[in-house]
Amino acid sequence: MKKHNYLLVLIPFLIGITSSCRHEPIQPFKPMETVTDTTGNNPEGCSPDTAYFNRDVMPIIQLNCSVTGCHGGGSSKGGVDLTSYQSIINTAGVDPFDPANSNLYAVITETDPNKIMPEPPNSPLSNADIAIIEKWIKQGAANNFCADCDETNFTFSGAVFPIIQDNCLGCHSGSAPSAGIPLTTYNEILPFAASGGLYGTINHDPGYVAMPYLGSKLSDCNVNQVKQWIDNGIMND
Structure with a gap:
């Protein structure tokens, strides 16, 4: 869920990606000191008792918050930029070990419809997503981070579509998807994958706009899963 000479199908990425955010600007959250602690990293596997930023938290934020017109894709409403770990720490009022004193947690659990994020009519985060961030x-x-990716699994339903859901639908869904490229169903994803656009963008190949837009590159494992699915025939499996 950065070069030149872009393909025609991808030019719209450069000229205003179309998601919108309708709430009034909020006051910027007070930046905190840079957090550099990465304890809990596990390149060999994922602990069920740990919430990992790269696997669990960032996909939620990318899908619901760090979209163009709100807190990503070149936008930072209220001075809040949610496109990377450091920008989240610096602008979203995260107080490590203390959700109750963290503005990021406060806005997603707010009951006032004028203050809750994501703003209506967008759906609020699910209880499960809120629990992960907490x-x-x-x-x-x-x-x-942790490595919890099986490159032998490259089916559309079991691997590719979940990757797209977590990293792409924040921009490529709804009535006005970014660059006019909707990615909400297999039939919508198929032509983009067949053209080479899907793999080229997530692999940050020359001639393609790197995706997720202004976000971190997908893991090598996820990129390889998509590539294997394409090489295997781009099936709806």
Whole structure:
């Protein structure tokens, strides 16, 4: 969920990606000191007792918050930029180990419709997503990661579509998807994958706009899963 000579199908990425955000600008959150603690990193596997920033937290934020017109894609409403770990720490009022004192947690649990994020009519975060963010903050809000990716699984339903859901639908869904490229169903994804655009953008190949837009590159494992799915025939499996 950065070069030149872009393909025609991708030119719109450069000229105003179309998601919008309708709430009034809020006051910027007070930046905190840079958090560099990465304890909990586990390149060999993922602990069920740990909330990982790269696997658990960032996909939620990318899908719901760090979109163009709100807090990503070149936009930072209220001075809040949610496109990377450091920008989240610096602008979203995250207080490690203390969700109750963290503005990021406060706005996603707000009951006032004029203050809650994501703003209506967008759907609020699910209880499960809120619990993940709360757990991550309680555990220190570290820039932690783990490897929990099986490159032997490259089916559309089991691997590719979940990757797209977590990293792409924040911009490429709804009535006005970014660059006019919707990615909400297999039939919408198929032509983009067949043209080479899907792999080229997520692999940050020359001639393609790197995706997720202004976000971190997908893991090598996720990129390889998409590539294997394409090489295997781009099936709806």
